[in-house]
Amino acid sequence: MAVIRCLAPADGLQGVMACLRESDSLAGILVVAFLLIGWLAMQSLAEARRYRQIRERQPTMSAPPPFGSVRHADAVYTFANREFYQVMLAEMEKALFAAGYELTRDESRRMMLSDADRHEVSRRVFRVRQSFISPLLSEQLLSESADAAEKDGFSARWLSVLIQGSERQGWYITRSR
Numbered sequence: 685m686a687v688i689r690c691l692a693p694a695d696g697l698q699g700v701m702a703c704l705r706e707s708d709s710l711a712g713i714l715v716v717a718f719l720l721i722g723w724l725a726m727q728s729l730a731e732a733r734r735y736r737q738i739r740e741r742q743p744t745m746s747a748p749p750p751f752g753s754v755r756h757a758d759a760v761y762t763f764a765n766r767e768f769y770q771v772m773l774a775e776m777e778k779a780l781f782a783a784g785y786e787l788t789r790d791e792s793r794r795m796m797l798s799d800a801d802r803h804e805v806s807r808r809v810f811r812v813r814q815s816f817i818s819p820l821l822s823e824q825l826l827s828e829s830a831d832a833a834e835k836d837g838f839s840a841r842w843l844s845v846l847i848q849g850s851e852r853q854g855w856y857i858t859r860s861r
Contacts, residue, residue, distance in 0.1 A: 768816055775812040776846055779805040786860045787850070794856035802840065809846065810839035 749755035777787060783801040788794075797805065810833050814826055821829070833839040847857065 768813075771816050772809055772813050772846060773850070776805060776809050776843070779808040780857060781860070784860050785857050787855050788858045789854055789856070790858075791854075791856055793858040794851075795858055797857060802843065803834070806839040806843035807834060809843055810834075813842065 749759070780786065780797075783797075783804060785797070785801070807830055811826060811830050814821065814829050814833075830839065833842075850856075
């Protein structure tokens with residue numbers, strides 16, 4: 685009862701503490717201490733909950749990689765080469781179709797290109813590759829470059845790389861039906 689009597693006056697915290705000191709037992713002080721500890725615990729839990737909710741609402745954004753790091757180099761490599769290879773693969777598909785071939789997912793239908801068709805497809809793919817890398821190249825220089833790539837085996841090798849890479853992804857060349 686003494687604890688309730690001490691909490692009732694409006695003298696503020698100093699008055700409550702003075703009243704509790706003057707009372708006969710420590711029970712009042714212990715009750716106030718436990719109430720204070722409980723209040724602090726509730727405030728701490730509420731703050732942690734607010735912080736967690738704010739963190740959950742914010743989108744997670746990883747820090748950008750340091751300039752020149754492996755992660756940065758991989759991202760730039762992927763960006764720079766994606767369109768480059770898409771252009772060459774699209775031209776390879778068009779050239780194959782024009783030569784009477786198609787692409788299939790059925791490995792059992794896989795077949796090799798004839799030498800004449802390989803020559804034509806590799807030349808077309810090389811020309812598109814060269815045009816992508818050097819867009820201001822004249823038609824004459826482009827033809828000369830394609831001739832040189834054909835003579836030194838570069839265009840045939842490049843086509844082989846594209847075909848092998850496509851086969852690893854499950855795309856095979858076959859005759860059109």
